[in-house]
Structures are given as C-alpha cells and as structure tokens.
Amino acid sequence: MTGDHTAGETGEQIRAIFDRARPRGAYHDILQTLAEGVTEVAGFAVAAISVLRRSGDFEVVAVAGDAGARDQLMGNFTPRAEIEAELAQADDWGALRFVPHSRLPEGITPGWVPDLEPVEDDPDAWHPLDLLMAPLRDEHGDVVGLLSVDLPASGRRPDAAQRACLTDYAERSGRALAQALQQRELSEGVRLAAAARQIVRRASAQLDVEGILAHCATEVVTGFQALGMWLQVFDEQGLGPSTLHSRDGTIVDLPRRLKRFAESAARAAWEQHQVAVSAHGRRNPGLLPDDEHREVLDFLGSIGVRSMVLVPLGAGSLCLGSLVLTRGPDAPPWSDIELATAQEMGHDLGRALSNARLLEREKRLAENFRDLAAYRSQLVDTLAHELKTPVTSIVGHLELLVDELLSGEHAETSPAQVSLRAMERGTRRLLGVLDDLLSLARTSDPTTIHVAQPVDLVSVVDRAVDAVGYSARRKSVRIVVETGSSPVMVTGDPDALERCCVNLLGNAVKYSPRDSAVSIVLHERPREIELSISDEGLGISEEDQERLFTEFFRSTNPTALQQPGTGLGLVIVERTVARHGGRIEVDSQLGKGSTFRVILPRP
C-alpha cells in the first residue's frame, strides 16, 4: 500500500476489482484482473497468480505489472515440493509468507528476479531475492493456488497496513480463484465431453485406419482448441500412417527420427496410464531421455508449437498409436479437464482403431479366400475345357460306329458290340461330368461378371421339358406342366436358369419309378415367383437333405446310387439361384417323393 491511500479507500478498491473479475468473463481474464488488482492496491509493481494442478505442480497463469516478468513467468511450472520447501523457511505473517533472501533454500532461484540494487545496510529494504507469497485457499481452506508479489513501490519490506491489505486480497482471491476454476471445469467438461463424443462416434463409424485419421483430425483440433494434432498409428510392421494436421488444414511431414521417439514415448505412456504434457520451460515428463525430448520440442518450436500433450491410444495391453495435440505460444495451458478428456479419448480411439484393424484383417482374409476360390474355379474350368474337346470328338466317332456297325442286320450282341455300346455310354457320362464341372466353375467363380436380362420362365420350363422328354418317355414318366400361357418374367441369365430347370426336372425323372408322374408348376406371388418340381419317386432321407447342396454329394440310398450322377447338379442349381437373389427349398419323404421349390424375386 502506498501512503496516499486510507484503509477504507483500499477496501473499496479491492471490492471494485473483485466486482470486475466476477462477471462470467473468460477464466484467464478473471485471473489477470486479480493479478493486476494487487499491483493497483497493494503497492507492488509485480504480481503473479499460480494455480495448483492435479499433477501437483503450481502453474503461473497470470502475471501483472512487468512485461519482462510476464515473459519469464507465464506458464512456468513449479513442483509443489519446491514451493513447500520455500514456505518452510518463511516468516508466518498470517495468510502471508515471507522468505527473506537470506533463507532462500539451497538451489532454488526465483523464476524472475527484479533488476534492483540490493541495499546491504538496511534490514527493512526489499532485496531482489526476497519472496512474498500467499497460498490461495478455497472456502474449505484447501490450497488452490498461490499469489506472489515483488518489487514494492516503497522499496521496503511491507509494513503492517500493507500486510493487512495483502491478507484481505489473498483471502478474496482464493475464493474467486476456486470459483473461477470450478466454473471453468464445468463449462470445459461440457464442451469437451460433447466434442469427444462426436470425435469417437465419427471414428467408430470408420472401417479403416486411414479413415479414422482423416475423419477425426478437424474435430480433435477444434474440440481441444489446439494448433494442430499429430496422429500416429503403429501396425504389425512398426510405424503405420502418421500425419500432422494443423488447424488451417496444412499437413506437415515429420522426420522419421521424431516418429520413432513419439512411438517409444507413447508405449511408455500407455504402460504408465498417463498423458504427458511437454513444453519449453517445463520438466521432461520422463518418457524420453532429455536429449530426445529436447529434439522433439525444438522441432515443434520450429513450426510454431509451444506446448503439446501426448495421448497414447490403445486397447487392453496393446498401445496402438499416439495422438499429440499442440498449442502455440499465446494459447492457454492445458487444463486438468482437458488432459482427463484426452486420456479418455485415447482409450475410445484405441478401441475404434483396434476394431478397424480387426476388420481390415478379416477383409484381407476374405480377399485371400476369394482369390483361392477364383483360382480353383479357373483350374477346373480350364481342365474341363481341355478335356471336353477330345471327349466330344470320341462321343461323335463312337455314335458313328454304333450307327454303322450295330444297326439293321448287324444289331447282334457279340462281346465287341456290347463293348462298343458300353464305351458310348461311358463317354457320354464323361461328357455329362465335364459339362457339370464347367457349369460349377462358372457359377462359383467370384470374378465372373454376369449380365442380367429379362427372362420368360414359361419358355425356360418348355425348353427344359423338351430336354428331359426323351428320358421321361423311356421310363413312361408323365410330365405335367402347369405354367399358364402368359409369360412369367424374371431378370437373369436364361441359359443358367434353363440349366437349373433341366437339372431339377432331370433328377425328378431319374429318381422316379416307371409309370409315375412329375409335375412342374409356376406360382406368381406379389414379390416372388415360385417354380416347384414334384415327383413320386424315391424321396430323400432327412439326413441326406442336410447335405444335398454340398459339392459331389450323392445319396446314401443304394437305389439312388444305381443312377449315374456326379453329385454336382444341385450345387449348381443352388449357386445359380442364389446369384439371382433367390433361394431353394426341399420337401421330401423317403419312399413318397420330393418337391424342390425355386423362389426368385420378381423384377
């Protein structure tokens, strides 16, 4: 206090300052107003307010009075233990603590020393190394910060009036600081929770790692009021994608060395369950050796970054990457709530990353299977093609021989003639197998492109009935067709659908007794068309029905096995129907007969 003020005037002044600081101004404005207030009323040229952080450090958040002091002190962190060591040496002036320069603990130098000539022979003269502080307490008496003053206008250690004024000021400041902190936590909590929710939601919707990177950059940077962010992902090979996104959209490429440093720091941070704040003037958080830590800070300094937070990303015991948030020199320091939210987000983003990675792995596996299936189909296709030409030629020549040698008066049954007929039947079956293999390869190759066109199922059925007509007549099996005369249209491949129809009708005839009936019916429903083929034949046991659509499956029924077949026909039908967006169903009773129903979507 200067001599021009009475105690009453000073009280008024203090109240006015607190009124100015109270309105819902930004947190830093409030603290700045408080710091400046001390310099106005208490007769000290410099005042600083520090806040006690959850980490146990006191951080200088407001400095008033001297630009040089401000530059040197703002943002400085001092461990609580160091402050306590100073306070232990202090004279107890009620709410105030005074440490004369002579008692300053070993190794401690104040953050700022005024440019003042010490006066040696006057015990009441202010010494440049004297410390005057007041712990700031909330309404419960807990320390929330620290008020320090320096450079008295009088050049002397404070008198009783000045001490009373400072005491009053410190008491009010403590409560104001606690309130400002609470308000800030509350509003920050709400803001950050909303931002983090949005970020994680966006990231979780991404199926690949690159997508997560690209999508969360803007939200993270704005949500955390950061200058930029650097997201790095570790993959099986080591370092995965890594980019530094800045607020204005520029992307900075980082030196490889730095990425390595960040990786080992992130792994250590994940193990220790912590987020780490690094900045010039702050202690190395201990995740990296001092020289590497300095190198990272120097690089970031060269692109305008003053402080950063390293957030490890992970799931379970695995550290999957890191997120670095940066701030420039004029930005506020990272608040406890921001750090807690960032840590939480590291877990959520880690989970999103781990899911994306699993999905990527599954996609790769599916692609491998697809390649394998395509290779197998192509192999079968090539082999069947190569075999088909000579077999067709053999069948042709055998038919010619049978026609010439076994017709008319030569139709006897000498052993050579029987062999010739057997050879013809055998090669015809071989041709049938090759045709089935070719159809199977074509329906199963995932890389085949199928062009769909309008198909009339009535004419498909007619052509299929024609195709099996000969075998049906030989067994006196009647084919009853119920299709109506108007076209029934679907979209698809006419040849493939005809092959399905021939297969099902052929089976119905093949596995039916002589003199029975096979019916083929087309039903039109609002959304679907059903083609059903019923017979009065052998029927299929429930056990066999389960495996009907597996490649090369043939019945366990000995009577059915007497009929030639490959066990591929139904597989081809099922795959073709599935490719047309339809399904196949079977109803069968052993000894009674079977009904196969093909259901296709209406166009």
Ligand code: ADP
């Ligand atoms: P294939 O008839 O060439 O053996 P499929 O795939 O067409 O091969 O049929 C597989 C098996 O299903 C047949 O071996 C047969 O035992 C049984 N099957 C198919 N259709 C019928 C049917 N309509 N009646 C009785 N059994 C049938």
